[in-house]
Amino acid sequence: MSDYLVKALGFNGQIRAYAATTTETIGEAQRRHYTWPTASAALGRAMTATVMMGAMLKGEEKLTVKIEGGGPIGAILVDSNANGEVRGYVTHPQTHFDLNEKGKLDVRRAVGTDGLLTVVKDIGLRDHFTGQVPLISGELGEDFTYYLLNSEQVPSSVGVGVLVNPDNSILASGGFIIQLMPGAEEETISRIEESLNNIPPISKLIQQGLSPEQILEKILGADNLKILETMPIQFVCQCSRERISNALVSLGAEEIRDIINTDGHAEAQCHFCNEKYHFSKEELEELEEQVK
Structure with a gap:
């Protein structure tokens, strides 16, 4: 199935939610840059989060995300727009380490934590909007969560994950963003926090074949979910x-x-x-x- 993203509301508009499968898109990036597994995971997480943030834009608006954590992977640069198009690269694509203590790809070690996550939005005005936060984790999901809360003042939870095959190809990739709207009730917040604490890793859900809709059902509950829009996602470069x-x-x-x-x-x-x-x-x- 081709990659796509869904936009949704939950709990009668108290929650705004996005979920995406990006396996083919990150696979295209991996093939073009010949990234090794840890670099693939870092680039895939960054591209997945960025394409979901791009879906929050309108019309011809676009954004660029730059992650510089001081780690051996170097800078990560990703572009996306409101149409589900995304492209990205890492400075040192042939970066890989042994699995971390949790048995996962050691993205934190590759990215580093001594640096910044910067988002530049082009929304058609003369001056671009720039938001910047220090990296707090290097795992990237937590860093995008921190950015949305501190730079855009939107309490959010960002989950992104990538699984890599033994031949370096991408097995599964995707993510979600859950955002609290103003006036969200405490009971709603508690239920979502409990779901997020108990949900399996997002990459495992995608490996199991869950769709973006089913991922949001797992977090919010099928009865609390209203799908607004679906959008194809693909690796697209503007060079010519x-x-x-x-x-x-x-x-x-x-x-x-x-x-x-x-x-x-x-x-x-x-x-x-x-x-x-x-x-x-x-x-x-x-x-x-x-x-x-």
Whole structure:
């Protein structure tokens, strides 16, 4: 089944909820970047949380999440928008460690905890909204929870998880975000806290074949759930040959001539999707003529 996300309300509007399966999407990221298991888990958790936050946006709005924890994986950078499109990469994709004391991939060790989680939202205004919080866990689910509470003042619970096969491919990936709306009753809050304390890891639920709807039913209860919308999720990169051409043109005729004289060609690689774009000497000369 293709990846998708659901938006829902719970307990007569007291709760706003999102859940998503992202196995194919994170699998695409893993193949493009050849991430090793611990890096796959870190990137997959970040991309899953970001695509759910993207679903909170409208129209052409988009957001970028940057996670820099000082760990060996380096920075994680993820883009998403209101249409379920997401892309991301890690600085050091071939990062892997032995399992932690809980028998899980050691994302905390890879990411580190000495740094920041930064969210930049482009909502169509001249100035972008930027929110930033210190990393408190390095496991990322807790860090996104902390961000939503402290930067956006929305009490939330973020659950994200990734399981990796022995051949490094992605077995299961997904997540949920549960948010309290103003005026949520204490009884409702207590029931949800109890559910979250007892729920199995989100990646295990997806491995078992549960859909996003069924995951939210497990947390909120089927009788308390109202599905508002479903949305496909996929790895989509905005890079293109035209964009790279424009970037080369922006260098100016003198810089393009220098590339021709020095290398005789140019090659650019997109960080987000690893796609390579090659420009021959003749193509560079055409770009040079455009600038003159």
